[in-house]
Amino acid sequence: MATYHLKIVGKRDEGNDAASLWLEVPQDLRGAFSYRPGQFLTVERDGDGGRIARQYSLSSTPEAHRDLRITVKKIDGGAVSPWLVQDVGEGQALEVQPPRGRFFRGFDEPRHVLMLACGSGIAPILSIARHLLAQDAGHRVTIIYGNRTPDAVILGDEVGALAESHPTACHVEQVMSRAGESWHGARGRIDKTFIETRWKDWQAASHGLSTSIFLCGPQEFMDDAERAFVDLGLALADIHRESFDLVLNDDDGEPGLTLVGVNDPGESGPCERIVAVVGGEEYETVPEEGESILAALIRAEADVPFSCQEGTCASCISKLTEGSASVRPGVLQTLRQDDLDEGLTLACLSRPTTRSVRIDFDEI
Ligand SMILES: Cc1cc2nc3c(=O)[nH]c(=O)nc-3n(C[C@H](O)[C@H](O)[C@H](O)COP(=O)(O)OP(=O)(O)OC[C@H]3O[C@@H](n4cnc5c(N)ncnc54)[C@H](O)[C@@H]3O)c2cc1C
Ligand code: FES
Structure with a gap:
């Protein structure tokens, strides 16, 4: 997914090998970086073996803070957290994807x-x-x-x-x-x-x-x-x-879960068309046999949110609106069966089973 450079405008040592970083959002990116409490940012950097991406929850709150804040605990030997806690500082910029996640969705009545x-x-x-x-x-x-x-x-x-x-x-x-x-x-x-x-x-x-x-x-x-x-x-x-440290259980050999699009279950058969909605834009591609929906979209250079590609970071949460898919059972380590019933899935764990599917990365 497209990344943006956000300037670090404050850093606080939180003690115990942790730090908070405040990031300024320029006026023209305020829409892209609006967020629900509980969502996370994906921070990217170049590492020895290529691009590295890690998720950090926002510890700021939309209505209380103008800037975004992440709070990072250093993991010894880690590729990203020691760099964030010890090395980066005010005035530098972090390369980040816009907020994702659906930990909190709000309540209709007092709880x-x-x-x-x-x-x-x-x-x-x-x-x-x-x-x-x-x-x-x-x-x-x-x-x-x-x-x-x-x-x-x-x-x-x-x-x-x-x-x-x-x-x-x-x-x-x-x-x-x-x-x-x-x-x-x-x-x-x-x-x-x-x-x-x-x-x-x-x-x-x-x-x-x-x-x-x-x-x-x-x-x-x-x-x-x-x-x-x-x-x-x-x-x-x-x-x-x-979860900050999810490891996907080995679900190889287990039958896939059936995911049905909320608006239309589609017509079964080899998939000829994946349409993705991201940031109001539509992307279209044809998947190769056995390919996940996410992999097909990445191959087509669609601007979809992703990071781990293995069902642990939750960046690729999306809603299947048309068609059906088979989803690796490991999805239930992040989502509930209720979520699947609403069409929600992780695109990296989902394979299309109908001629056409439509998946929405905005409606989560
Ligand atoms: C949705 C989400 C939100 C997150 N929010 C936060 C947050 O707000 N603050 C925060 O500090 N982190 C958060 N994390 C964790 C963060 O994304 C990184 O995984 C963490 O900082 C380690 O990254 P690293 O590159 O430094 O270490 P890596 O290079 O990924 O790992 C180095 C070693 O440490 C182990 N390791 C990785 N993570 C942990 C862990 N959490 N505990 C113990 N051992 C670990 C690995 O197995 C590996 O052996 C979040 C993760 C997710 C998926
Ligand atoms: S890309 Fe990480 S869960 Fe799909």
């Missing part, structure tokens, strides 16, 4: 929004929480923020400030797994036992509103938390998760 984050997973959670509280729409927000020690906390001042400025609507609790004796707050890991123990308190905090869950942190923590909430009776559709 109790229970958000569980670990480490840098606080970035999109903070963005969404600030948005919900600024709306003044009757939402209640509970943030449970886990870290190993108090020194490891990123953006802790901003999370605390949210609770202070919204004492009735927002409750924040920090949980440390390896804190010393000076820590007087909650201790332990945010796991199934922790969730079961706290569930009654969280229900009381909901004031009768239905609960929606948002999870962001290591894969194992989210799997465990999701199981706990399902066992407590929550529907999967009310549990939203964003």
